[in-house]
């Protein structure tokens with residue numbers, strides 16, 4: 001087990017506080033903020049409101065320090081001029097990756113019933129489209145194992161995200177103990193290994209669960225996605241909130257096109273897709289099916 005909790009500073013949807021003071025202050029002009037906003041919107045669809053200015057500063061200033069850049073405009077020039085690795089670091093810095101095991105737990109009960117209702121021999125394919133650090137796709141795997149009563153269920157889970165640093169952590173599948181503190185002890189024992197020695201205080205998802213999940217980088221805004229439907233279920237939760245309405249509706253239609261005729265799409269708690277009623281019909285709290293499905 002690898003004690004790898006340091007790659008990316010822990011983030012919340014609320015966000016880090018003020019910029020550092022003293023000699024370390026970098027000038028961050030309105031024009032710099034506008035440039036960041038434009039770049040991340042065009043590339044990832046992420047809209048950054050005025051209130052995110054301090055957050056943007058505190059996240060990107062780490063990159064300036066790491067690269068020894070002295071000001072934001074030269075850093076942004078570097079990003080814009082196609083410094084490949086830095087472009088990805090820039091994107092990774094601006095995503096918000098809050099997630100947890102069994103987040104919005106009612107969805108996993110619905111998923112369990114949906115999987116139980118599928119023909120026993122059929123391969124069930126699930127796409128987790130904003131997988132972050134992996135808690136969501138692994139929860140999907142736990143649900144499939146329990147619902148289908150097999151440690152090797154006929155389930156394939158594709159987990160994607162735009163952010164390469166969270167995907168690397170997801171593949172490690174190693175988490176601090178407090179992230180599983182609320183999990184039933186039986187589940188914990190069944191699905192995780194406990195770290196010992198230098199890994200004390202960490203747990204790792206067991207290999208037989210990890211092998212159900214394949215991770216890949218995917219930008220939901222790209223015009224082509226490196227995967228094919230149909231999917232038995234699609235999870236696209238708590239990512240639409242960063243997109244404007246037009247992007248949300250376009251994305252919902254594209255996801256619907258990859259859904260099996262009787263498939264289900266799960267969105268996040270504050271993501272209302274009532275405007276795509278012609279293709280998706282609500283069938284539970286932020287759960288949707290094809291509008292014409294029986």
Ligand SMILES: C[S@@+](CC[C@H](N)C(=O)[O-])C[C@H]1O[C@@H](n2cnc3c(N)ncnc32)[C@H](O)[C@@H]1O
Nearest residue numbers: 044095098099130132162163219220237238239
């Ligand atoms: C708040 S997390 C949600 C994680 C998980 N789905 C959940 O509900 O717990 C949002 C995730 O969306 C990803 N994301 C943001 N923009 C994206 C895009 N254009 N394409 C793919 N993923 C994106 C971020 O990197 C982040 O990991």
